Amino acid sequence: MPEAYRRTLIRQISQHAHSEIVGMLPEGNWITRAPSLKRKAALLAKVQDEGGHGLYLYAAAETLGIAREELLELLLAGRQKYSSIFNYPTLTWADIGVIGWLVDGAAIMNQIPLCRCSYGPYARAMIRICKEESFHQRQGFEIMLTLCRGTPAQKAMAQDALNRWWWPVLMMFGPPDQDSQHTDTAMRWKIKRFTNDELRQKFVDATVPQGHFLGLQFPDPELKFDTETGHWAFGPIDWAEFKRVIAGDGPCNRQRMAQRRAAHAAGAWVREAALAYAEKRRARAAATMSVAAE
Numbered sequence: 001m002p003e004a005y006r007r008t009l010i011r012q013i014s015q016h017a018h019s020e021i022v023g024m025l026p027e028g029n030w031i032t033r034a035p036s037l038k039r040k041a042a043l044l045a046k047v048q049d050e051g052g053h054g055l056y057l058y059a060a061a062e063t064l065g066i067a068r069e070e071l072l073e074l075l076l077a078g079r080q081k082y083s084s085i086f087n088y089p090t091l092t093w094a095d096i097g098v099i100g101w102l103v104d105g106a107a108i109m110n111q112i113p114l115c116r117c118s119y120g121p122y123a124r125a126m127i128r129i130c131k132e133e134s135f136h137q138r139q140g141f142e143i144m145l146t147l148c149r150g151t152p153a154q155k156a157m158a159q160d161a162l163n164r165w166w167w168p169v170l171m172m173f174g175p176p177d178q179d180s181q182h183t184d185t186a187m188r189w190k191i192k193r194f195t196n197d198e199l200r201q202k203f204v205d206a207t208v209p210q211g212h213f214l215g216l217q218f219p220d221p222e223l224k225f226d227t228e229t230g231h232w233a234f235g236p237i238d239w240a241e242f243k244r245v246i247a248g249d250g251p252c253n254r255q256r257m258a259q260r261r262a263a264h265a266a267g268a269w270v271r272e273a274a275l276a277y278a279e280k281r282r283a284r285a286a287a288t289m290s291v292a293a294e
């Protein structure tokens, strides 16, 4: 395998894995405050799914010859990125609806093509992840539908969440094509199948009618359907904000990393116990083998 291809895959897959793990935090914030038992059970399952996605992806990265421990150290040392979107706060229950509807919706748009990427272990992990993300997207849309059909205060809460999340969600697809460092090679190597701007446009085209169905307004005065191109045209994205967030200066970057570091430290005894148990099993199996050989 060419070294540059391997390094590109490790970079993308590990950042993707970190995003899944850090992505558990904003939603985890609402598990104890979900408005009903049904909502709580669904949210709990969704957050657990994200943890599982992180594990499949770390396992896919390990096939490239790097250990999960090393990748986690890079994340915790701030030397590898995770998605910009998880540095925004979840202020109300409607944010949980918007995360499912838009963040998981954007994730699906980006990840479906990855099911056909040139590296098998990544592509195979993506197949199951995409199935689960599609359930997540629906649960988010259903939360939004309930709020939008509810009281005026609930509808206002849904609108406020859309206003705060819309632009950061568009940034999830990465910088515009002319500023994207990795797109050309990743497309040539068939890791990426579409450019950042192509996926962003597909997402806007799919999502705007859904928002209108909910009776919501997008916080973009320039959003309009272009009959010539057949696409929804949208206003300029604040790329300075994106750069600030990925450089570590978003609204919640410090909090997210502090929570991850604390969770990692608190889990040390579990990792140690698992290793000790594996060592005991290995020693027991070796002893049984040597008795059998005698």
Ligand code: BYC
Pocket (backbone or CB within 6 Å): 011, 012, 015, 016, 017, 019, 020, 023, 024, 050, 081, 082, 083, 084, 085, 103, 104, 107, 110, 171, 172, 173, 174, 175, 179, 180, 181, 182, 183, 186, 192, 196, 246
């Ligand atoms: N946030 O050359 P570019 C999810 C970085 S969804 C932070 O275009 P590339 C989930 C980029 O890494 C989110 N950083 O890069 C959903 C590069 O920096 P480095 C995770 C970003 O790789 C719901 C630099 O900017 N999804 O997990 O060709 C619930 C230049 O960018 C971002 C994935 O990771 C960003 N938004 O394209 C729970 C999908 N955008 O590495 C979880 C797989 C760009 O040189 N990844 N950067 O330091 C991809 O498809 C591609 O890596 C990207 C970026 C489209 C994200």
